[in-house]
Every structure is written in C-alpha cells, then in structure tokens.
Amino acid sequence: MKLKPSPTYEKNIGILYYQTASEGVGGKIRCKFEDFVVREVRSTLLSRCKGKYVYYELAKKGIDTLLALMLVSKKLKVPLKDIGYAGLKDTHALTYQHISLPAKYGIKERVNIADNVVLKFLGLADKPLRRGMLEGNLFKVIIRDTFNSEVGERISKVLCEINELGGLYPYYGHQRFGTIRPNTHIVGKYIVNRMWKQAVLEIIGRPYPYEKREIAEARRFFEETENAEKTLKMFPPKYVYERILLRSLAKNPGNYLYALKSLPKFIVHFYVEAYQSFIFNILISKRIEQGIAPNIAAKSDIVVRGGEYSKVNFETKIDSSKEKILLPLVGYKTRIFDPMLSDILKEEEVETKDFIIKELGVFVEGGFRKSPMTINRLDYVIWDNNVYFSFFLEKGYYATVFLREIMKNENVF
Numbered sequence: 001m002k003l004k005p006s007p008t009y010e011k012n013i014g015i016l017y018y019q020t021a022s023e024g025v026g027g028k029i030r031c032k033f034e035d036f037v038v039r040e041v042r043s044t045l046l047s048r049c050k051g052k053y054v055y056y057e058l059a060k061k062g063i064d065t066l067l068a069l070m071l072v073s074k075k076l077k078v079p080l081k082d083i084g085y086a087g088l089k090d091t092h093a094l095t096y097q098h099i100s101l102p103a104k105y106g107i108k109e110r111v112n113i114a115d116n117v118v119l120k121f122l123g124l125a126d127k128p129l130r131r132g133m134l135e136g137n138l139f140k141v142i143i144r145d146t147f148n149s150e151v152g153e154r155i156s157k158v159l160c161e162i163n164e165l166g167g168l169y170p171y172y173g174h175q176r177f178g179t180i181r182p183n184t185h186i187v188g189k190y191i192v193n194r195m196w197k198q199a200v201l202e203i204i205g206r207p208y209p210y211e212k213r214e215i216a217e218a219r220r221f222f223e224e225t226e227n228a229e230k231t232l233k234m235f236p237p238k239y240v241y242e243r244i245l246l247r248s249l250a251k252n253p254g255n256y257l258y259a260l261k262s263l264p265k266f267i268v269h270f271y272v273e274a275y276q277s278f279i280f281n282i283l284i285s286k287r288i289e290q291g292i293a294p295n296i297a298a299k300s301d302i303v304v305r306g307g308e309y310s311k312v313n314f315e316t317k318i319d320s321s322k323e324k325i326l327l328p329l330v331g332y333k334t335r336i337f338d339p340m341l342s343d344i345l346k347e348e349e350v351e352t353k354d355f356i357i358k359e360l361g362v363f364v365e366g367g368f369r370k371s372p373m374t375i376n377r378l379d380y381v382i383w384d385n386n387v388y389f390s391f392f393l394e395k396g397y398y399a400t401v402f403l404r405e406i407m408k409n410e411n412v413f
Helices: 067-076 151-164 184-192 195-205 213-225 228-232 240-251 258-264 265-289 338-350 397-407
Strands: 037-041 054-061 093-100 110-114 117-125 133-141 303-304 310-311 325-327 367-371 376-383 387-392
Touching: 054 067, 067 093, 067 110, 067 117, 067 240, 093 117, 110 397, 133 195, 133 397, 151 303, 151 376, 151 397, 184 195, 184 265, 184 367, 195 258, 228 240, 240 258, 265 325, 387 397
Parallel strands: 037 093
Antiparallel strands: 037 133, 054 093, 054 117, 110 117, 133 387, 303 310, 303 325, 325 367, 376 387
8 A cells, every 4th residue: 555644744743644545534623622522431430428539520621631630739729649630631622531639628519620621520439540540532523624525435435444454553643742832742852861951942932833923922032032031921821831941940040950840740751751652653653664554463562362462473463353462652661672663762862761860750661552543433424514523432542543534634623
C-alpha cells in the first residue's frame, strides 16, 4: 500500500502517516464545545453511604483537566495531591470525568467551581481514584461541513480498511501535545536534556499562529527582553503555568531551574511524558514505513492474551479482539529489544537514564501501550453536510486518531 503522508502539523508531533488509503470526508470538528462530548466510564463501584473517599463527576468545558483540578483545589481548599483522577480529558470539548477527594473534607451534592467547571456528587469508596482506573470513554462527535456527496460511501471504505487492519495503531493524539500550542513534547525534550532555559522559553515565549494577538505579543516580548516582571502583567490570569514561571523569574532572574521547580510536579511530569509520547508516535510511524500492520506482531514484540504474555520469534498476525501487542513507552526502566526504538533514541540523542530527572524530582519509568486500538459501539448518522458519530474507546486511546482517518483533512480542528 502506498503511504499517505500526514499534514505538517501532525508530522511535528510524530504522526507521519495515515493508516488508511481511502479518501476522507473532510469537514471540521470542535466548532462548538458541545460538538465534542467525552464521558468517562469508571471501573470503581460506589456506595451512597460508606467510604473513605468521596467521588464526584467533574463536568468541564473549554479547560484542561490539570487546570480544572487546580481550580477545585483552590475553591475547596483541598491540597492538589489529595485529588484523585483517572485520566486527562480534552480541553476544547465538553467532558465528564470522575475525581475523588478524602471524605474528611466533607460531602457536597453540587459545587460550582467556575462558570465552566462543576462538581456533582456520585458516591463513596474505600480507595481513591488513580490514573488508569477507568474502563474507557464514550464519545459523541459532530463532523460539520463535509465537502463530498459520497460521504456515506467514503466512511464505509475507511471503516472497512480499519476492520482489515484489526484496528488502528494507538498514536497519541493532538490533545496530548496541545492543539493551539502543540509543544508539550518540545518542553519535555528540553527538560530531559537539562536545557532549563529553553524549556522555560518554550512555555512562556514562542508564539504560535492560532494564538490571540495580545498573547502572541506577550510571548514575543518575553523572548526579546526576558523581562519577567513586565511580561507577567501582559498575561491574563487563565495562563496559570506561564504566570507561575514569570513570578518565580521576577524574584530570581535568570534562575530557570528554580522557576521550573515552582511548577506543580505533575505538570513537569506531564511535559516529560509528552516527549515520551512523541517518541512512541515516531516508533509507530517507523512500523508503518516498514509495512507492519497494526494487527501484525513483529519479531521480539510482546503479545498479551488474557493474562498471558509471550515474546514473538517471527512475524505473526494476531486476533485483535482477543490479543494485544505491547509496544514500548520509553523511560528509565526500559530495556531496548526493538532496534527501531534504539535507532530513534540515537537520533534524538537521548538515553533511557535521562528520564531520571533528579533536579526536578521527576522520574518517568516507561512501560507499554496496547495495540491496536479498536473502535467499539460505533454508530453514525449523516444529516445534511454533517456526520454525527458515537463510539467507545478503551482507556488511553484518542478519538482524533480515529477521526483523522475518517476526515483526512489538512487540519481536523
């Protein structure tokens, strides 16, 4: 199959190719927050009357999960470290997810944290919510303004290809790296390489094309002057991370490591994991280049079926409904079996031990990501020039990885 290259903005986050060859339907998503709805499906059973932890539904619109949690922390006077959550949700969307708080902070039926952040009581449990403690996510997405009269036929062809591939490689989607400012992995790479100043400049400076003019001017001013005190006055309150760094630099000019230490540790961890995700995307792109389909386990791959793990000695086709390939997420515990991953790390001039960042107290150990991702409970309706999709993805998978195959647009946003 001839490889279909991705648009430039996707190549910049390691997504080099489409996985299907059929023509897409075009269109746009996220025209309104309500066009992209995500609802978390939890795995924890709750009680209405007994438990050490209170579980809430966190409904948010147009704000990232980490910033929403910081607002919850401030409003309820609960330390950020005491707030449990299962995963990050889209910023440019209407999302519903679960969080947990120790019961000692009290129980409230409903709390308006901000105009776009609301908590609703769900129940109690004996254990707090932790990353990964969910079944997956239900998506309801509208693709607007499709540009072809053959929309139904084109969708069918793409879905047929995905079925033949046994699913899709689980690229990390655009949201992982930022949609307006797709640079979290760049910040992460600077941190892994101990380039503290460059990391800070990437967060505060470097304006991107789709940012508001006044924000772009603030970023440009800091790049040119490195005057933290004046730049701080140019950033509105919602630019929380920029303002934290600028306040630190205003007190300690030129101390970029100290400034990074002023960020919440989970934010720094998030940046490093974004770089880990970028390396993973490059690995997938290399597999596609070599003609390895999502449902093909290459030599030295690890395959899991049920609770049993096995290392593949020769190229093998798997049944993706029962088996998954474990593809490596690089970190300090990673043992390099995959020659492609070894080559990528050499190109990036990084070693696994570099993910131990003692200076910031951040340690990213690595792991595996299950492949392929399958699109479950899929349903769609075509109305005028719009397509209404509903589907379920297991935890950790990105809806845009599926939608980009359907749309094949220069820009899916």
